[in-house]
Amino acid sequence: MSAEAAGALLQARGLSVRYGGVVANDDITLDVGAGEIVGLIGPNGAGKTTFVDAVTGFTKSTGEVTMGGVRIDGYSPHRRRGTGMARTWQAGELFADLTVAENLAVAVQKPGLKALFADIFTGSKPPVKTIDEALTMVGLTDAADRHPSELALGQQKLVGVARALVGGTKMVLLDEPAAGLDTHESRDFGNELRRIAATGIGVLLIDHDMSLVLDVCHRLYVLDFGKVIAAGAPQEIRDDPRVVSAYLGSAEVEAEVDIDADGGPAASPLLQKGTAQ
The missing domain is CATH 3.40.50.300 (P-loop containing nucleotide triphosphate hydrolases)
Structure with missing residues (x-):
């Protein structure tokens, strides 16, 4: 092709x-x-x-x-x-204290003061459907609630890819x-x-x-x-x-x-x- x-x-x-x-x-x-x-x-x-x-x-x-x-x-x-367009980085460390789903949620967090105040005062709900779609794409739907340390290295790499894919990439x-x-x-x-x-x-x-x-x-x-x-x-x-x-x-x-x-x-x-x- x-x-x-x-x-x-x-x-x-x-x-x-x-x-x-x-x-x-x-x-x-x-x-x-x-x-x-x-x-x-x-x-x-x-x-x-x-x-x-x-x-x-x-x-x-x-x-x-x-x-x-x-x-x-x-x-x-x-x-x-x-x-x-999205990218990954050579040093693409994951947040060890967050679950896989939470790692992806960070990637789709809207920037700016308005979003920051909304998160502080009302709490922001992670886009579950968007996250699920990205994890499905890399075959990690069963890992959503697990922490990166619980995954094999290859799976951790795929979480990094999923983080780049999340949100209409x-x-x-x-x-x-x-x-x-x-x-x-x-x-x-x-x-x-x-x-x-x-x-x-x-x-x-x-x-x-x-x-x-x-x-x-x-x-x-x-x-x-x-x-x-x-x-x-x-x-x-x-x-x-x-x-x-x-x-x-x-x-x-x-x-x-x-x-x-x-x-x-x-x-x-x-x-x-x-x-x-």
Whole structure:
């Protein structure tokens, strides 16, 4: 599935971020369609998180960002959230003293003094239906009344995703959501990402778990030194010499399938690098 076929939901055109003389993102053009999982990968320091910061309004950038056909690059982060865009953070700790449902309720708490006074004097009722819908989307309806410490790490990661999904999200940008997961947890996490995308939500996934990324993504973009060096289907990206070189740091590394000690095909260098964590 391509962004064009699914209906482009998020579009970045010529997006650049500069910190003084340092170019963190250099003329990036990227699309994510509704119901599509698109991966954004690259070595550490390639500019992936900077791109998410720019798209969601947390750092200044040049270029165009549109959401559902509406140009939003002049919007504040709060206004961008109002268009249906949400994100997770690398350090996405949950509130340990709150239940899972309460963690999600915090995410949909309306900002401003009016909402604050209403909460103090009349008490605010959590949007139960909205929270239930988000937990259903990630398969955690049975965990609503439990605390994060009672959940496995993979489930805690999904609570973080659910917190981003709550409240009418149409596009979610996930920044290393599978960090720390073992192979089994990563596979289960991938299955839940497919469930989310199947509802029509667009997903931009940043992660170093190449097994996860290559398995669940419809398309991939690869960043190196802030520039897109490759884009295409997972198989094309895995075998692209430019991508293998960027990850392994050697122009001589080839992306051809090698033969392992047992005479069978060995994993590609990109996959080996990505799963090493």
